[in-house]
Amino acid sequence: MPRKRNAHRNPDIPTLADVARLAGVSDITASRVVRSEGPIAEATRARVLSAIAELGYIPNRAAGSLASSASTLMSVLLPSLSNIVFPDVLRGIHTALTETAFQPVIGVTDYDPLIEERILLSFLAWQPAAVILAGLHHTPNARRHLEHGRFRVAELMDIDGDPVDIAVGMSHRQAGYDTGKHLVTRGYRRFGYAGHSIVSDDRARARYEGLCAALQEAGLVLIAEERFPGSSSTMAGRNLLEAILRKAPDLDVVVFPNDDMAMGGIFHCQHAGITPKAQLGIFGFNGLDIGQAMPLPLSSILSKRFLIGKTAAEKLLESRERPAEKTIINTGYDIIEGATA
Amino acid sequence: MPRKRNAHRNPDIPTLADVARLAGVSDITASRVVRSEGPIAEATRARVLSAIAELGYIPNRAAGSLASSASTLMSVLLPSLSNIVFPDVLRGIHTALTETAFQPVIGVTDYDPLIEERILLSFLAWQPAAVILAGLHHTPNARRHLEHGRFRVAELMDIDGDPVDIAVGMSHRQAGYDTGKHLVTRGYRRFGYAGHSIVSDDRARARYEGLCAALQEAGLVLIAEERFPGSSSTMAGRNLLEAILRKAPDLDVVVFPNDDMAMGGIFHCQHAGITPKAQLGIFGFNGLDIGQAMPLPLSSILSKRFLIGKTAAEKLLESRERPAEKTIINTGYDIIEGATA
DNA sequence: GTCATTTATGGTAGCGCTATCATTAATTCT
DNA sequence: AGAATTAATGATAGCGCTACCATAAATGAC
Structure with missing residues (x-):
C-alpha cells in the first residue's frame, strides 16, 4: 500500500525549487542569488529575483540553518x-x-x-x-x-x-573610583552609599569597591550604608535615602548604584525640604535622559x-x-x- | 573519485542518533523522549535521559523546525x-x-x-x-x-x-474619553493638549479623539495644542509645556500622551514655580512607576x-x-x- | 483461551536548503 | 590559435530531526 501524500510539505508555500523552476535555473543558482554568494550573471540574477517576487517566496531559514550548521x-x-x-x-x-x-x-x-x-x-x-x-x-x-x-x-x-x-x-571599578575622586574634589567628606543588594550585580559591586578605594586614598570612609534586598526602583531609592539619613543625618553626599534610585533620593529631598547639592549631594549612575530632564539635572556617570x-x-x-x-x-x-x- | 567526507557535519556534536544508539533505542523513540510526545515506557525514558546527560546532547531546533514545518x-x-x-x-x-x-x-x-x-x-x-x-x-x-x-x-x-x-x-479611545470626563468632573475647564506628532501613533490619536469627545459632551473644547515633531521624551514634555503656556497662559489643565512627557511638564512647573494641580493640572498616560514615585504622584491612566x-x-x-x-x-x-x- | 484494544517501539522518506564537487562557457595570456 | 584561468551554472548527498505508517508486545473484555 503506497504511502499517502507526505503531509510534511505544504504545497501552497513556494520553495527555492519553485523559484528555480520558474526562473529556469538550478536550485543552487537560485540559492546563490538569495544568498548573494558566488558568481552570478546579472541577467540570471534578474530572472531569479523576478521569480521570487512573482511567487512571494520567503526563504526557509530552518532549512538553511540545518544545511549550513549556522x-x-x-x-x-x-x-x-x-x-x-x-x-x-x-x-x-x-x-x-x-x-x-x-x-x-x-x-x-x-x-x-x-x-x-x-x-x-x-x-x-x-x-x-x-x-x-x-x-x-x-x-x-x-x-x-x-x-x-x-x-x-x-x-x-x-x-x-x-x-x-x-x-x-x-571599567566599573574605575567609574566608582572616579565618582569618589570627583566628589572628594568637589569638597564632599561625609559619604553615604544607598543601594540594592549587590550580591548578584557584579558591576554595582565593582563601582562600590572603586568608590571605597577612592575614599581610602583621600583618608575617608563610607560613614553609612543602606541596602534594600529587593530589586532597584525609584521608590526604593526614596525610602533608602530617608532611612540612611535617619541613621546618619550629617552625611553630605550619598552615592546610589543607578539613576533610578538616585532620582528617588531627589524626590525624597523634595519631600523632606532638603536642597540637593547645597545641603546634600546626590550622585547616581547611568546618566538617564529622565534624570537630565529634571529641573536640577542629576549628577551621574553616563554609561553609553x-x-x-x-x-x-x-x-x-x-x-x-x-x-x-x-x-x-x-x-x-x-x-x-x-x-x- | 569518491567524495570527501561531508564537511556539513561536525562529528564532535552529538545528534539524536547518537543518543538513540547509546540508549539502545531507535531515533524516533529518543525523539519521543525529547519531545515528551507519544507513549514511552518509564525505563526507556530513563535510559534516553541518561544518554542525553552523558553526551551533553543539545537538540538541533532547525532540524526539528524543518521536519515539522513549525x-x-x-x-x-x-x-x-x-x-x-x-x-x-x-x-x-x-x-x-x-x-x-x-x-x-x-x-x-x-x-x-x-x-x-x-x-x-x-x-x-x-x-x-x-x-x-x-x-x-x-x-x-x-x-x-x-x-x-x-x-x-x-x-x-x-x-x-x-x-x-x-x-x-x-480601548484607547475610551481611556482618552474617561480622562476627559475625569478631569471635567474634577472641575477643570480650560484644557490644553501637549504631545508628539500622532500621525504614526494610532493609540495616542485614539486617546486624543476620546478626550475631544468627552470635552464636546461637556460643552468644552481644547483651548490650545502644542505638538513636537520628534519622538517622545521628558525633555520634550518640559519644552512643550513651556511653549503651550506661552500661547495660552490661562489653561487650567494640560493632558500629555504619556507619562514621560507629563513628567517633563511637572519638571517645567517646578522650574517655573507653578504648583501642579492647584495652579495647573498635569495628566499623563501609562502610570509609570517613576511617575508614582515623585513627591506628587503623577495623575495618569495606568496601562497594564x-x-x-x-x-x-x-x-x-x-x-x-x-x-x-x-x-x-x-x-x-x-x-x-x-x-x- | 481467543479476540480486540491499547501501549510501546521501530523504519524511513522527506522537510528546504547548501557544501562540495563537477562541468561548461567565457575571457585572458602567450 | 592554443592553453590557462576565471566566471557561471549544475547535480546531489546530506544536514538532524519528525510525520506517518508499520509491527510487536501488553492489557482488557468476553
Missing part, C-alpha cells in the same frame, strides 16, 4: 528589562542588525548565572551566529559552552576581566548603553569566525556634573 | 524600545514563555507600518509559532500574511477593531503593560491552531488620581 539568529541574554538600561543596549544591538539578516532572540536572566546558563543552552539549540550577554562572570558550564562553541561571543558592560571573544563596555550594544553587534558582524586575538573595546563613560552633587 | 520561536514586533512601556510588555511576554520551549525574536518597528511589514517578512522565514505585534493597523501585505499564515497572531495594546486572531489591551504581554503569550500557548473565533481580551486600565490633576 543560523542568522543572535542570542541576547539581558540581566533585566525592568528599567531602561538594557532596553537601551538592546536598541543599540537592534540598530546594528537592521538591514542585515541577523535577528536577536531575547532572554532575561534576572542577574542569575544559573538562569543565564539555562537560557544559553536553550538558545544554543538554534546554533546562533553569536551570543551576546552581560558581564564577564558565568557558571563554569556556561563558560565552557561559550569557549568551545562555534559562534561569536560578546560580553557587554564590563571590561575588567578576560573575555571569551569580545568585551565591550567600561546604546553605543555598547551597537558596537558589540557591529564587531560581531565583522567576521563569523573568532579571531585569534580577544578584543576589549572600552566605550568609556562620562562624568555628568549635573546639579545635584 | 518552530518554537515567537516573533515579537515592538514599536519602540526608547521608553519603558514596551520593555514592560516584553517582560510580560518573556515571563509567560519562561519554562516553555518558546523564545522571543525581537524587532523594533519605530511605529512605521512599512518597517513592521519588512520585519514581519524576515521573521516569517523562521516559521514562528506565533507573531506578536502592537496595534490593529498594518499594511495590506502584512495583514495578508498575518491572516493566511499558519501561526498564531496576537495584536497588543488596542482592542478597538477587528483582530486577526487575538487582541489584548484596552506587563499583564498585556503576559496574557497574550499565555493565550497563544493554549493552542497552536487558530480557533474559529477571534478573541478580544480587555485588560482594562485604571485612572490613577495622583496629585497633579
